[in-house]
Amino acid sequence: MFEENEHITRINLDGKEFILIGTAHVSKHSAELVKKVIESEKPDSVCIELDEPRYQTIIDGNKWKETDIFKIIKEKKATLLLINLVISSFQKRMAKQFGINAGQEMIQGAESATEIGATLVLADRNIQITFSRIWNGVGLWGKAKLMTAIFMSIFDDEDISEEELEKMKSQDMLNSILNDFTINFPKLKIPLIDERDQYLSQKIKQAPGPKVIAVLGAAHIPGIKEEIKKEHDLARLSELPAKSKALSIIGWSIPLLILAVIVYTFIANPTAGVQQTISWVLWTGSFAALGTALAFGHPLTIITAFVAAPITTLHPLIAVGLFTGIVQAYLRRPSVRDFENLSEDVFSLKGFWNNKVTRVLLIVTLSNLGGSIGTIIGGADVVRLFLENL
Numbered sequence: 001m002f003e004e005n006e007h008i009t010r011i012n013l014d015g016k017e018f019i020l021i022g023t024a025h026v027s028k029h030s031a032e033l034v035k036k037v038i039e040s041e042k043p044d045s046v047c048i049e050l051d052e053p054r055y056q057t058i059i060d061g062n063k064w065k066e067t068d069i070f071k072i073i074k075e076k077k078a079t080l081l082l083i084n085l086v087i088s089s090f091q092k093r094m095a096k097q098f099g100i101n102a103g104q105e106m107i108q109g110a111e112s113a114t115e116i117g118a119t120l121v122l123a124d125r126n127i128q129i130t131f132s133r134i135w136n137g138v139g140l141w142g143k144a145k146l147m148t149a150i151f152m153s154i155f156d157d158e159d160i161s162e163e164e165l166e167k168m169k170s171q172d173m174l175n176s177i178l179n180d181f182t183i184n185f186p187k188l189k190i191p192l193i194d195e196r197d198q199y200l201s202q203k204i205k206q207a208p209g210p211k212v213i214a215v216l217g218a219a220h221i222p223g224i225k226e227e228i229k230k231e232h233d234l235a236r237l238s239e240l241p242a243k244s245k246a247l248s249i250i251g252w253s254i255p256l257l258i259l260a261v262i263v264y265t266f267i268a269n270p271t272a273g274v275q276q277t278i279s280w281v282l283w284t285g286s287f288a289a290l291g292t293a294l295a296f297g298h299p300l301t302i303i304t305a306f307v308a309a310p311i312t313t314l315h316p317l318i319a320v321g322l323f324t325g326i327v328q329a330y331l332r333r334p335s336v337r338d339f340e341n342l343s344e345d346v347f348s349l350k351g352f353w354n355n356k357v358t359r360v361l362l363i364v365t366l367s368n369l370g371g372s373i374g375t376i377i378g379g380a381d382v383v384r385l386f387l388e389n390l
Contacts, residue, residue, distance in 0.1 A: 008020070008022075009225060011225065016205075019211070020204075020216060020221055020225070021034055021037055022221045023215060024105075024217075031108040033105075034109050034215050035108050038112035038113065038116065039112060039115075041213060042116055043209065043211040043212055044118060044209020044212065045118055045119040045208050045213070046113035046212075047122075047200075047203060047213070047214040047215065048124075050106050050123075051126045052122055053127065054127060055110070055122050059110075069333075069357065073360070074322070076322075078325060078360070078364035080128055080131045080135070085361070106215060108215075109213075119207065119208050123199075123207075125195070125199040125237060125238060126238070129238055130195075130196065132240050134191050136241035193219065193220070197227050198227050198230075198232040198237060199232065199238075201223075201227035201230075201232065202232040203234070254379065255316065258280070261276070261383065262276045262382060264386070265386050268389065269389045272388075272389040275385055276385045276386065279378060279382060279385065280310055280378045280379075281310040284375055286374065287370035287371060288308070288374060289302050289309070291371070292304075292366065292367045295353070295363040296359065297359075297363045300327060300331060301331065304324055305367045308320045313371050313372075319371070320368060321364035322364075325367075328359065328363050329360050332360075333356070334357045338355050342355060
């Protein structure tokens with residue numbers, strides 16, 4: 001029996017014993033500790049900090065081969081998948097430096113549960129839901145800063161010191177990457193840490209049997225110690241964020257306002273109306289094309305961005321990335337090898353840009369971002385020309 005210490009926390013609640021093991025996601029010691037504790041305690045259930053998709057990716061390395069890139073684009077999941085890959089890259093880079101497998105302690109938890117015949121519980125919330133709730137919590141500028149923060153973390157080639165690794169043991173993996181960003185956007189701590197603490201604690205509490213072991217990132221231990229005493233609605237925590245009615249109204253109002261201004265100007269001064277139209281096309285099309293070019297899109301994809309952006313930016317439900325992504329995927333369709341090489345290619349900036357899968361995801365994300373920036377600048381210029389010609 002292991003005594004309670006900085007890595008092990010025991011909680012007795014409602015006739016059940018919960019043993020929480022605080023781990024570092026890239027610590028060999030953590031994996032060894034998980035194995036020893038499970039074999040010694042022989043729990044009825046073992047909970048690990050993974051959701052079903054991440055668990056399946058770990059146990060079935062070939063699952064990427066089944067990915068339908070066109071479906072991802074159409075369902076508007078390209079950016080979320082891109083962020084997922086980037087964070088995975090960061091974790092794998094650290095693990096590679098220290099000679100272990102990324103998430104080895106979670107894999108060990110699953111293997112040890114099977115060995116002793118315990119029930120395995122995948123206790124974390126679906127990562128796509130977490131990303132969606134994070135993404136929903138920031139505006140356009142926030143999204144740009146978020147993407148920048150993530151990429152800067154990933155493509156930093158400097159080795160991580162043992163001291164920095166020890167510091168990460170007290171942080172959640174996502175939070176360790178987005179630390180600076182959450183300082184500027186404190187509300188992001190809610191979906192990133194607080195909600196997951198609630199979700200994890202409820203899943204742990206519902207795990208079958210009188211003795212339950214939970215393998216968790218050390219950052220979650222303090223929160224779960226408190227949240228496990230409460231009841232939480234898993235269905236509510238699993239909901240995709242509802243679209244704000246105010247944002248929806250604004251999303252439709254701005255394009256209608258721009259169109260109304262251009263039409264009115266055309267009637268009052270056709271020459272100025274032509275200038276407004278040209279301005280709108282140039283700003284939205286150029287920035288969307290620039291974003292696509294930065295992702296090294298095919299020339300036809302860049303042209304698609306320029307042509308589609310002035311139209312799609314006037315429709316809140318259609319994004320230019322839908323068209324650029326599909327065109328790029330059609331012209332440079334990712335092969336099985338591209339999906340097989342993802343785990344290695346995401347280690348480097350060169351690999352990230354060269355792999356056809358991540359290239360498509362980058363094109364969707366950067367063309368959308370460029371189109372949004374162009375909308376702001378182009379819209380302001382349309383209004384300026386309108387006021388000058390009143």
